[in-house]
Amino acid sequence: MALPVEERFINNLTGNGLFAKKDFTVGEVIFEERPLVSCQFAWNEDCGYKSCEYCLRPLESAQENARRLTGLPDLVLPFPEYDAIDKSLQETCDGCGITYCSPSCKDEAFRRYHQTMCHKKGQSHPLAVIRASWKEMHYPPESMNVMILAKLAAMFRQASEEERSALSKMLARFQSGFASANESFIHRMMGQQFQAQLETLRPLFAAAFPEMIFQDWWTRQNFLSLFTVFARNAQGVGVSSFGAWQYALRNSSTFTEDAKTFLDVTYVAINEKTGEEFIDNEGSGLYIMQRACNHSCDPNTEVSFLHNDSTLSLIARHPIKVGEEIFISYLDECTLKHSRHTRRKILRENYLFECQCRLCSQQADQADITSDEDGGEDDDWKSDDPMEEEEA
Numbered sequence: 001m002a003l004p005v006e007e008r009f010i011n012n013l014t015g016n017g018l019f020a021k022k023d024f025t026v027g028e029v030i031f032e033e034r035p036l037v038s039c040q041f042a043w044n045e046d047c048g049y050k051s052c053e054y055c056l057r058p059l060e061s062a063q064e065n066a067r068r069l070t071g072l073p074d075l076v077l078p079f080p081e082y083d084a085i086d087k088s089l090q091e092t093c094d095g096c097g098i099t100y101c102s103p104s105c106k107d108e109a110f111r112r113y114h115q116t117m118c119h120k121k122g123q124s125h126p127l128a129v130i131r132a133s134w135k136e137m138h139y140p141p142e143s144m145n146v147m148i149l150a151k152l153a154a155m156f157r158q159a160s161e162e163e164r165s166a167l168s169k170m171l172a173r174f175q176s177g178f179a180s181a182n183e184s185f186i187h188r189m190m191g192q193q194f195q196a197q198l199e200t201l202r203p204l205f206a207a208a209f210p211e212m213i214f215q216d217w218w219t220r221q222n223f224l225s226l227f228t229v230f231a232r233n234a235q236g237v238g239v240s241s242f243g244a245w246q247y248a249l250r251n252s253s254t255f256t257e258d259a260k261t262f263l264d265v266t267y268v269a270i271n272e273k274t275g276e277e278f279i280d281n282e283g284s285g286l287y288i289m290q291r292a293c294n295h296s297c298d299p300n301t302e303v304s305f306l307h308n309d310s311t312l313s314l315i316a317r318h319p320i321k322v323g324e325e326i327f328i329s330y331l332d333e334c335t336l337k338h339s340r341h342t343r344r345k346i347l348r349e350n351y352l353f354e355c356q357c358r359l360c361s362q363q364a365d366q367a368d369i370t371s372d373e374d375g376g377e378d379d380d381w382k383s384d385d386p387m388e389e390e391e392a
């Protein structure tokens with residue numbers, strides 16, 4: 001089936017972008033795609049958020065999820081028919097006990113990477129060492145899990161010659177436009193602490209994947225480049241069995257005043273017990289089509305996980321005309337409401353670029369340099385962007 005979008009070169013500053021090949025109405029699904037690779041965040045997993053190791057679908061029933069989040073062990077969710085989690089399909093790996101939401105996820109994971117990654121918790125294994133080391137250096141809120149790189153390497157090890165060449169080509173697409181960026185620029189963007197962390201992880205990866213096929217992966221420059229792939233392209237994934245249950249309920253004819261009151265009370269209990277952080281099962285993934293979408297602080301689309309797994313759905317949030325560029329936001333809804341200065345600072349620090357979007361251009365004369373959301377702190381990073389110099 002022909003794709004309703006196409007990737008095109010824009011300019012040397014922004015690189016490529018994704019463009020609509022037809023009109024889209026608000027709420028329309030523009031495309032859906034599975035990730036090349038995805039992984040649950042390490043702290044999220046260790047805090048008891050159970051996800052299918054392959055597709056990230058939650059493994060808890062909506063009721064179990066709500067009981068854990070509220071801390072109410074006897075909570076009974078009404079309308080169990082809206083709970084989409086089918087526990088009868090779940091299977092565990094005989095080797096390590098990791099759980100999958102279905103036999104097909106288990107088989108696919110084993111075929112693609114799990115043969116390499118399978119080890120029992122607590123067992124001394126090179127990948128367990130990497131994970132533990134990562135957890136020590138990367139606390140919530142998490143934006144990545146280094147095990148996604150381990151998964152990628154495991155996929156590369158288990159792939160046939162032909163699959164390996166296809167994988168290398170796909171990786172090159174994630175690296176395009178950045179391969180030529182000079183190392184000092186990347187280091188400056190990533191900060192001192194991150195460089196030290198990379199140098200801790202690099203020999204651990206080299207020990208875990210010592211074969212000749214990886215000889216180029218673990219050089220200082222290439223390891224940095226691999227990390228840059230994740231920094232630039234990783235898409236956050238958030239799924240929840242309670243969230244999917246309440247969404248189905250809200251959109252049903254049974255969503256009465258009583259059901260609304262029940263949800264309100266349950267959310268108050270969740271906020272009291274769990275707080276705002278970590279309500280969802282969280283992770284990140286690399287997506288080949290989504291990776292071509294540039295950021296806008298006023299995006300015309302949004303990423304959603306309608307299937308409650310790592311399948312990404314891109315949804316129009318404004319009407320889009322054929323030929324228009326498709327933008328997503330790399331920032332969450334809350335951060336989008338912040339000042340231009342704050343948004344750009346976050347994009348610079350986390351995604352390594354100076355935002356050139358239309359909203360930032362329109363707000364170029366905004367005077368808010370250190371707004372409240374910045375905590376009143378000015379970073380010592382010096383911008384190369386003339387628009388930013390005007391602000392200072």
Ligand SMILES: C[S@@+](CC[C@H](N)C(=O)[O-])C[C@H]1O[C@@H](n2cnc3c(N)ncnc32)[C@H](O)[C@@H]1O
Binds near residue numbers: 013290294296
């Ligand atoms: C996920 S990639 C998007 C596709 C990319 N333009 C390409 O050619 O591969 C993210 C990178 O695109 C560029 N980019 C995305 N949004 C941008 C924006 N609003 N302003 C400037 N550059 C942007 C930055 O280089 C960023 O690191």
